[in-house]
Amino acid sequence: MTTPPYDPQWLRELRAGATVPPLRPRVPLWAGESMIGSVEPGFFHKLALHTMTDGDHPLLKEERPGTLGWRVMGDVTTSLNKIAVALHEAGLAGAWRDEQLAVPDQFGHRKGTVERAAVRPLGITTLAVHLVGQSPDGRFWVQQRAFDKSNDPGLWDTLMGGMVSAADTVETALVRETWEEAGLHTAALQAMRYGGQLATRRPATDGNGAGYVVEDIDWYVCTVPEGMAPDNQDGEVEQFRLMEVGELVAALQRGEFTTEAALILSDAMGLTA
Numbered sequence: 173m174t175t176p177p178y179d180p181q182w183l184r185e186l187r188a189g190a191t192v193p194p195l196r197p198r199v200p201l202w203a204g205e206s207m208i209g210s211v212e213p214g215f216f217h218k219l220a221l222h223t224m225t226d227g228d229h230p231l232l233k234e235e236r237p238g239t240l241g242w243r244v245m246g247d248v249t250t251s252l253n254k255i256a257v258a259l260h261e262a263g264l265a266g267a268w269r270d271e272q273l274a275v276p277d278q279f280g281h282r283k284g285t286v287e288r289a290a291v292r293p294l295g296i297t298t299l300a301v302h303l304v305g306q307s308p309d310g311r312f313w314v315q316q317r318a319f320d321k322s323n324d325p326g327l328w329d330t331l332m333g334g335m336v337s338a339a340d341t342v343e344t345a346l347v348r349e350t351w352e353e354a355g356l357h358t359a360a361l362q363a364m365r366y367g368g369q370l371a372t373r374r375p376a377t378d379g380n381g382a383g384y385v386v387e388d389i390d391w392y393v394c395t396v397p398e399g400m401a402p403d404n405q406d407g408e409v410e411q412f413r414l415m416e417v418g419e420l421v422a423a424l425q426r427g428e429f430t431t432e433a434a435l436i437l438s439d440a441m442g443l444t445a
Contacts, residue, residue: 176418180445183445186431189431190371190431192373194210194384197212197213198295200241200242201242202235202241202244203243203277207278208276210384211242211293211295215293216234221255221258224255226247229245229246231251232244232255247284249286252275252285253285253286255290256289259290260289260290264378265287265378266323271335273286273287273298273335273337275296295384297386298385299335299336299389300387301336301346302330302333302391303349303350303354304330304392304440305393305396306393307398308395308397311417312417313331313396313402313414314413314414314415314429315331315354316411317410318409319410328423329433330436332350333349333353342390354403354404355404356402358394363393363395365394366390367392368439369389369391370388372389372432373385373386389432389436393440
């Protein structure tokens, strides 16, 4: 594949944008002795969430106010989901999906689950999976995100990109999301291979600007056989297109793709800064 000319400074800035400090200081969110996320120091006070209880037991405990963070009390899943409902009712959660995501600690050990809408305000690490699809002649299949999506509406994306739910592994999420978003069975795709992992850490709009994205994305590459075309099944894709490499690189540099997709596609094409 011959790579068309591109601006290395654009790529350096794109990669720098994957890791951006929080807009304001954050303190740890603990479950037992494990760190499971982070919040702005006064976030729970602002919503009076520190007064919430599960029966006679508090959901949260502040550890040395303003410095050591907050501790989730009781059963992690139960307490976090009660907090998620409170955030949703206050208009400080993301789009409510009725989907549970795993809550890992700083070592990747699962401590519970929580509604997807609450992960950004609570700075909880999420897992995602993307699929880069090419036609046999080297063009790239890309999707335009639906205009009514809560995040990055109308921007272009990889062939498939989705979060790994608490019920999934990365591998099962790859299979499920590829069908839901692109109407393709992974078993029918060719030359499927693991591409790499992208880690992104940056401020989020969820939580009225108090959220923080902490996400690890495993991405794969495949060839979509001649005569096979993606067909969205879940209503979250506006359209699919085949892009020549030159057209794709130009669109990436114009900022028409999500940050994650731009980073993954630039790596898949072997772009270097």
